[in-house]
Amino acid sequence: MHVRADLHIHTQASDGDLSPGQVVSLAEYSGLDAIAVTDHDTLSGARDAIEAAAGSAILSIPGVEISVTYDPGTLHILGYFPSFPEGFENVLKRLQDARTVRLPKMIEKLNSLGVDISVSDVTDDARDGQIGRPHVAKILVEKGYVRDFDEAFTRYLAKGKPAYVEKDRMSSREAIETILGYGGLPVLAHPFTLGLSPSEAKDFVGNLAGKGLKGIEIFYPDHTRAQKKLYAGIAREFGLVVTGGTDFHGAGKKGVSLGEYGLDKEGLASFLERLYGKSGN
Numbered sequence: 001m002h003v004r005a006d007l008h009i010h011t012q013a014s015d016g017d018l019s020p021g022q023v024v025s026l027a028e029y030s031g032l033d034a035i036a037v038t039d040h041d042t043l044s045g046a047r048d049a050i051e052a053a054a055g056s057a058i059l060s061i062p063g064v065e066i067s068v069t070y071d072p073g074t075l076h077i078l079g080y081f082p083s084f085p086e087g088f089e090n091v092l093k094r095l096q097d098a099r100t101v102r103l104p105k106m107i108e109k110l111n112s113l114g115v116d117i118s119v120s121d122v123t124d125d126a127r128d129g130q131i132g133r134p135h136v137a138k139i140l141v142e143k144g145y146v147r148d149f150d151e152a153f154t155r156y157l158a159k160g161k162p163a164y165v166e167k168d169r170m171s172s173r174e175a176i177e178t179i180l181g182y183g184g185l186p187v188l189a190h191p192f193t194l195g196l197s198p199s200e201a202k203d204f205v206g207n208l209a210g211k212g213l214k215g216i217e218i219f220y221p222d223h224t225r226a227q228k229k230l231y232a233g234i235a236r237e238f239g240l241v242v243t244g245g246t247d248f249h250g251a252g253k254k255g256v257s258l259g260e261y262g263l264d265k266e267g268l269a270s271f272l273e274r275l276y277g278k279s280g281n
Contacts, residue, residue: 004267061275066079069169241274244263246261
């Protein structure tokens with residue numbers, strides 16, 4: 001499959017390594033037609049990417065990735081918009097504040113475990129981005145407490161581990177309805193992280209579709225062939241648009257390159273028809 005669009009990208013506005021402008025340049029170099037910057041709980045990177053792409057051959061679609069309450073595992077909702085959703089950043093402020101409150105609690109737990117890092121170690125490295133666990137993981141690697149990001153999470157930062165701290169999140173209904181309210185297209189991100197059996201996944205996605213979910217991310221680095229087949233069937237059953245992307249965070253992160261996963265020409269055309277033709281409704 002020849003990927004033309006990578007619709008899941010993170011920048012320095014959250015936990016990515018590259019600036020939005022660098023992402024646009026890399027997308028051009030990689031021969032992509034379209035990208036979507038989908039930083040965690042902020043649209044600032046998406047706005048900058050749109051500006052950077054102006055006058056280029058790259059279509060930069062405004063997007064965001066929202067963490068949603070889901071006790072069994074991880075549930076993220078991607079929001080894509082036909083034009084920049086002015087005012088949406090104010091809606092996200094509650095989630096941004098929750099990240100600020102969460103960091104010192106994680107650092108306190110790490111300190112109690114004999115890990116000598118500070119809040120300023122993390123904030124200085126993160127610059128102005130929305131701070132999350134990957135920023136803490138990076139410092140743990142740099143200071144030699146763990147070998148890599150995977151060990152940082154499995155040993156300290158993953159849910160249920162000793163330095164994990166829960167944060168305020170939207171409910172799935174709130175996230176979906178808020179995206180729809182701003183004319184956007186709410187999409188279930190990387191459904192494998194739900195940790196559900198095929199029948200459970202079908203029921204769960206059907207429930208989200210009943211709340212207004214409009215799409216599902218199928219083409220993703222960690223999805224197996226069987227999972228992609230399952231999610232494609234679910235998409236057909238509930239009339240969901242198919243999306244895909246690398247969840248790109250930077251060179252070497254997760255071992256994927258920008259544009260390695262995503263939508264081909266036909267898939268991009270279908271996505272854009274749903275995004276612009278129906279504006280998520």
